[in-house]
Amino acid sequence: MEDHHKKMQSDSCDPDRPTHPGTFPTCEAGKSDHQPAERSVDFPVSVVLPAGGTGERTGLQTPKQFCLFMGRPLISYTIQAFERVSWIQSIVVVVAREHMDLMTDIVQQFQHTKVRVVPGGSTRHRSIYNGVLALGEEGRPVVDKLKVVLIHDAVRPFVEEDFLYKIAMAAKEQGAAGAIRPLVSTVIATTSEGYLDHSLERAKYRASEMPQGFTYDVIYQAYQKCSESDFEFGTECLHLVLQYCGTNAKLIQGPPTLWKVTYKRDLAAAESIIKDTLSRSACAITGGSAQAVTLAGALQKAVGALNMELAVIPDLTGENGRYLLKDWNFIQVSVNRSCLSEVEALLTDLEAAKQALLHPLVVILVLLSGSDELSVSGRAVEPEAIMDLASAAKLRNILLYGIQLHQSKDTQRWERSVSRVAEITSALIRDRSPALVGQLLQA
Numbered sequence: 442m443e444d445h446h447k448k449m450q451s452d453s454c455d456p457d458r459p460t461h462p463g464t465f466p467t468c469e470a471g472k473s474d475h476q477p478a479e480r481s482v483d484f485p486v487s488v489v490l491p492a493g494g495t496g497e498r499t500g501l502q503t504p505k506q507f508c509l510f511m512g513r514p515l516i517s518y519t520i521q522a523f524e525r526v527s528w529i530q531s532i533v534v535v536v537a538r539e540h541m542d543l544m545t546d547i548v549q550q551f552q553h554t555k556v557r558v559v560p561g562g563s564t565r566h567r568s569i570y571n572g573v574l575a576l577g578e579e580g581r582p583v584v585d586k587l588k589v590v591l592i593h594d595a596v597r598p599f600v601e602e603d604f605l606y607k608i609a610m611a612a613k614e615q616g617a618a619g620a621i622r623p624l625v626s627t628v629i630a631t632t633s634e635g636y637l638d639h640s641l642e643r644a645k646y647r648a649s650e651m652p653q654g655f656t657y658d659v660i661y662q663a664y665q666k667c668s669e670s671d672f673e674f675g676t677e678c679l680h681l682v683l684q685y686c687g688t689n690a691k692l693i694q695g696p697p698t699l700w701k702v703t704y705k706r707d708l709a710a711a712e713s714i715i716k717d718t719l720s721r722s723a724c725a726i727t728g729g730s731a732q733a734v735t736l737a738g739a740l741q742k743a744v745g746a747l748n749m750e751l752a753v754i755p756d757l758t759g760e761n762g763r764y765l766l767k768d769w770n771f772i773q774v775s776v777n778r779s780c781l782s783e784v785e786a787l788l789t790d791l792e793a794a795k796q797a798l799l800h801p802l803v804v805i806l807v808l809l810s811g812s813d814e815l816s817v818s819g820r821a822v823e824p825e826a827i828m829d830l831a832s833a834a835k836l837r838n839i840l841l842y843g844i845q846l847h848q849s850k851d852t853q854r855w856e857r858s859v860s861r862v863a864e865i866t867s868a869l870i871r872d873r874s875p876a877l878v879g880q881l882l883q884a
């Protein structure tokens with residue numbers, strides 16, 4: 442794990458390298474496999490994402506919200522998780538003054554919508570309050586009784602629409618709502634000498650997580666009335682609205698994915714989840730040829746055993762065009778053809794769909810050549826041609842790999858080849874190794 446961290450730290454959180462976003466891809470962290478039913482919310486919902494901290498507990502120079510995962514800052518995943526929710530109108534991201542330019546660049550580079558960037562404060566409560574005030578400046582009356590404000594730590598990227606909806610609806614009903622999770626460790630009180638004073642009955646307590654939701658007037662009034670000590674030392678918005686507005690928050694148990702990136706180990710956990718989200722499914726394009734369909738069917742079964750879903754389609758026309766907007770990994774199955782025109786057409790489609798702007802796409806050309814012949818259709822497959830195409834694709838954030846296998850009448854040999862193609866495909870999609878881009882691997 443440590444090595445991984447060192448690598449990630451040098452790659453993504455290098456203390457000496459500002460994390461100004463380059464032409465990095467993005468992806469929807471916490472993207473759920475199932476698409477929740479479209480929800481209708483008949484009141485305005487806005488979001489405040491406090492991101493003004495320094496992330497000291499990670500031990501890194503770069504604040505954790507700006508650490509890169511698959512080429513994209515953590516905060517961009519969180520923003521994406523909110524902006525894809527249709528009933529959320531606006532998102533205020535609160536960052537330290539010195540990070541305002543960086544944050545603005547991130548919003549532009551990753552084409553975020555609904556987002557406004559405002560300066561934070563010296564503590565989390567001061568940052569959140571700045572965000573709440575910014576919402577009040579959105580041309581609506583400052584105390585907008587109908588508006589619900591969701592407050593969510595920017596370093597909790599894995600939040601799903603279903604749960605946001607529950608919190609928003611409860612906040613509208615009760616004035617305040619918050620996410621809770623069971624405690625993992627027992628809470629104890631210590632004496633001033635560092636000994637056990639007493640322990641709390643764990644079953645009676647819960648961990649307060651995010652998101653939290655409030656009607657605008659409740660959270661606004663609570664911050665208007667709270668003390669300097671609250672601003673300086675407080676960590677709980679639910680406490681403020683109870684103490685200063687008499688509003689008792691509705692508590693809703695959330696999924697385990699609500700955890701907050703706090704320590705260095707959390708960065709590795711977040712990266713692993715993001716990589717897993719990107720690698721769960723692929724789409725095999727057969728061109729309709731019987732041999733390609735047979736191979737794709739065998740591949741579908743083999744990768745299924747490796748926990749990957751494989752859709753098999755003849756092409757990307759008509760209804761199948763939706764795969765261009767839904768998937769991140771593509772397998773082009775070509776039979777006995779050395780030309781790369783099918784791959785070039787796929788790359789053009791992917792570029793037009795602009796998916797590669799959002800995150801790195803993987804395209805694997807699976808070349809099925811005739812039995813026992815080294816070349817296809819009389820000509821050797823030119824590895825250089827694949828490498829050239831892959832170099833051009835890389836500039837568009839598409840990672841192109843090649844796998845060649847030979848038709849065999851020997852069933853066992855054929856099954857071994859298909860199994861190897863499945864393993865190589867799964868590894869290429871999971872690892873996205875830059876070193877193998879453009880290579881024609883033999884299965």
Ligand SMILES: Nc1ccn([C@@H]2O[C@H](COP(=O)(O)OP(=O)(O)OP(=O)(O)O)[C@@H](O)[C@H]2O)c(=O)n1
Pocket residue numbers: 490491492493494495496497498499504506535561562563564565566568569594595596701702703
């Ligand atoms: N002055 C601050 C401090 C924290 N936060 C934000 O509040 C969230 C939760 O806080 P925490 O996990 O404590 O972040 P840091 O304060 O950055 O972490 P540390 O305490 O390790 O420095 C984070 O998104 C953080 O950026 C903020 O907006 N303004």
Ligand SMILES: O=P(O)(O)OC[C@@H](O)[C@@H](O)[C@@H](O)CO
Pocket residue numbers: 565594649650651676677678701703
């Ligand atoms: O205390 P930290 O600044 O690390 O994190 C903030 C958390 O306290 C907060 O997100 C939840 O407990 C809900 O209030």
